[in-house]
Amino acid sequence: MTTNDEARAGRKIWSGLGEGTAAAVVALVVAAVGLFAFSAVQWPAFNSSHVTRALTTVGQVVAIALLVVSVLLIRARRWPVAAKLLSWVGISSFVTVTLGMPLAATKLYLFGVSVDQEFRTEYLTRLTDSAALRDMTYVDLPPFYPAGWFWIGGRVGNVLGMDGWEVFKPYAIGLLAIAATVALVLWMRLVRADMAVGAAAAVTAMTLAYASPEAYGAVLVVFIPPVLVLAWGALHRRSGGWGAVLGTGLFLGVAACFYTLYLAIAAFTVVIMGVVAAGLAVYAKRATSKSASWHAAIAPSIRLAAIGGIAIVLALVVWAPYLLEMASDPKLPSGNAFHYLPESGAQLAFPMLEFSLRGAFCLLGVLWLVIRAGSSRRAQALGLGVISIYLWTLLSMAATAAGTTLLSFRLEPVLLAVLAAAGVFGFVEGATAVYQALNEPAPLRTAAAAIAVLGALAFAQMIPTVLTHEIDTAYTDTVPTDVPNADGTFGERADKRKPSSVAYYHAVDEAILAQTGRPRDESVVLTADTSFLAFYPYWGFQALTSHYANPLSDFKARAATIADWSKLPDSPALVAALAKSPWRAPDAFLFRNDGDNYTLRLAADVYPNDPNVKRYTVAFPKSLFTDPAFTATEIGPFTLITVRR
Incomplete structure (x- = not known):
């Protein structure tokens, strides 16, 4: 250069x-x-x-x-x-x-x-x-x-x-x-x-x-199609392209900081692009020169390595603390984040074969990718993206034999985004070809534009319908409020119907603050009503399910410990057990009341079953909390027990 x-x-x-x-x-x-x-x-x-x-x-x-x-x-x-x-x-x-x-x-x-x-x-x-x-x-x-x-x-x-x-x-x-x-x-x-x-x-x-x-994945999805084009331009060229290398590396680094799965599929695709680019370079060199053709693979390999280096440096901003902690822990991390296989993850997605507006548009994109694969860098880039998604899906299915998955069902939005970009290029080039073949009649351009606008409007107004369940849930879930209701609770639903037990969270929060005398981020709460932690920044003793738990948290051992606590003979034994806990013991328990027991509704991983979560109840006899170290407070459907230390 x-x-x-x-x-x-x-x-x-x-x-x-x-x-x-x-x-x-x-x-x-x-x-x-x-x-x-x-x-x-x-x-x-x-x-x-x-x-x-x-x-x-x-x-x-x-x-x-x-x-x-x-x-x-x-x-x-x-x-x-x-x-x-x-x-x-x-x-x-x-x-x-x-x-x-x-x-x-x-x-x-x-x-x-x-x-x-x-x-x-x-x-x-x-x-x-x-x-x-x-x-x-x-x-x-x-x-x-x-x-x-x-x-x-x-x-x-x-x-x-x-x-x-x-x-x-x-x-x-x-x-x-x-x-x-x-x-x-x-x-x-x-x-x-x-x-x-x-x-x-x-x-x-x-x-x-x-x-x-x-939402944190969607901000990456809108970038994946153009980044694929950018990455192919960085790798499949004889010289230059370092701006594209920088851009691709930055995107992969940001993806690593935002969403691991989308990083994985993007990096997987870029690596495939690097291999294909190196192969094509060697083939072209062999056809034009008798010298060592493998040297032609060096340039794309260097660019691929540079992309990876940029991405790794940026990723470490978020990942370094976890990697250092994992390296210092003698126990291997355990987690079930990949233990989910819905029906959509057990089969290949073919949106282009659906009888719908979406299907027709995706089919147009596929036709363009196939027809232009040999002559368009854009088609090559997007086509390699589609191929990578299907390869990842097959690998995910194969991984089920090893007791895990690669969560390929979450890649369908990426596939749709790539095919949508291809569909636009296919429509433009197809309409242009028809226009030229018919001796360029002026009304045809207007008709093509009208079809494009009508299709865009039809799909756009369908989006709220696609999201109906997600939107409805936003209106039916309860949020805490600062203004009390007529019954003294603090909570409301956006659809103005009766709020759920979340309306009592305000009182629970006030009670914990008053009884512990500590800020929220200095107290650990054990509860099955984990949405409480979504509204107030207390620490939890146990996560919602093992699939969302930190692999370093030892979810199974914590679950076993909770069950063991519930079986202790008396209250002093529980106080002693909490003092000997291998993890920071709860400063508060938020239970449901059930006769002579306090209950927690917990979850266990039952993969490969679908659903992959089994709910079970752990019952604590009320007699376990008679020691003066415990303070019990009845709040609506909850019983809050704080621990004095």
């Missing part, structure tokens, strides 16, 4: 970073203004009225209209700055209105504080309480689940003065709007600007429909 080439590459990188920053600022403003406007009105609940759905459709139409105008300006080569700004505003407003308007009457994000969203909210609450990298549940343990998304969200909540559970929704929507807009900037650096807008919009729409419940 010459000095001029290096200077030009440097300017291109800094220009891209500057443009990405500007786009992120625009998206942040759009999301902030939109979410504030939505929250300023008392809307009816989504699950009892169609008002917010109707307004969502209106907002989507406006957002898509902005994107259409930006494409028209780009194609007309007029007002390029305005066209770019319109595209940024259009795609960020599309994200904001598609998720923000259906959730406008609730403080919760998709899935509320239920199922997997419970532990995610707990994690965000933990890192809102403190900037230190700490496990979501267990005291004195570094985090196993990547903390990147949650740490940033925690700092946002801290700056805004919001609790973790409360900042979840605006942060998730806002960061996804920013990610989609910055991904558009990346697309514009890789393909023709008008096609970039279409590809970014299609990938974003598919991500909102099928990946948005996992």
Whole structure:
């Protein structure tokens, strides 16, 4: 690479970073203004009225209209700055209105504080309480689940003065709007600007429909298709490409800090690309020269190693504490994070064969990938991405023979995003080919544009339907409040129906603070009502299930210890057992009351069964808590027992 080439590459990188920053600022403003406007009105609940759905459709139409105008300006080569700004505003407003308007009457994000969203909210609450990298549940343990998304969200909540559970929704929507807009900037650096807008919009729409419940993963999904194109450009070229190497390495590093599985599939694909690029380079060298052809594999190998090195350095920001703790512990970590095999993980996904709008679009993408595999670098990059996903899925199925999986069922949103990008390119090139074959009749261009816009509108307004269950849960889950209800409890549901037992959490929190005299992050609570930890940053003695537990926590041994405590003969024996606990013993127990017993509803891993979790009850006789070291308080359906030490 010459000095001029290096200077030009440097300017291109800094220009891209500057443009990405500007786009992120625009998206942040759009999301902030939109979410504030939505929250300023008392809307009816989504699950009892169609008002917010109707307004969502209106907002989507406006957002898509902005994107259409930006494409028209780009194609007309007029007002390029305005066209770019319109595209940024259009795609960020599309994200904001598609998720923000259906959730406008609730403080919760998709899935509320239920199922997997419970532990995610707990994690965000933990890192809102403190900037230190700490496990979501267990005291004195570094985090196993990547903390990147949650740490940033925690700092946002801290700056805004919001609790973790409360900042979840605006942060998730806002960061996804920013990610989609910055991904558009990346697309514009890789393909023709008008096609970039279409590809970014299609990938974003598919991500909102099928990946948005996992907000920390969705911000990666919108980047995966353009990053695949970027990575292939970095590896499959004779010289240069170091800007693409840097970009690919940075993405993999960020993925390592956000979502391990998406890091795994992205890295797996990039490695496959490196092998293919090296093979093609050797083949081309052999065809043109009699010298040692294997030397041609050196360049792509060096670039692949550089990508890996950049990613590892960045990943260590989040992973170093866990790796150091694991290395210092003589016991091997144990965890069941991969012990889940739903039906969708036991078969290959073929969305392109569905009889639906989504299926037709994916099929168009597959046809384009096959037809253009030999002549288009974009098709090669996206095609290798699709192949990698299917290979990973097969490996995951094969891993079941070894008693585990690779969680391939969670890769379907990535497959859909890649096929969505391919579908846009297929539509554009297919429409162009038909247009040229028919001697370029002007009405055909208008008809093709009309079909594209109608298809986009039809899919966009279907997104809230796809997310109906997730949205409904956000309205039916209960959150704590500062204002008491008529019965003295503190809690409400967004649909205005009777709140659940979460309404008693406020009183539980006050009692723990008063009886222990310690801040929340200095007390350990043993409870089966683990959503309490999602709202208040107490430490937990045991996680919701083994699948979300830190592998260093020794989940099984803790469960056995809890069972042993329940079988002790008397209260002094329990006091002694707590004092000898190999882990920080509970400072408080939050039980349910059942006659002469206090109960905990715990969980055990029963993989390979589906469901993979078995619930069981541990009963503590009330006689175990008669010692003066224990203080019992009845709070609604709960019995709180604090331990004096």
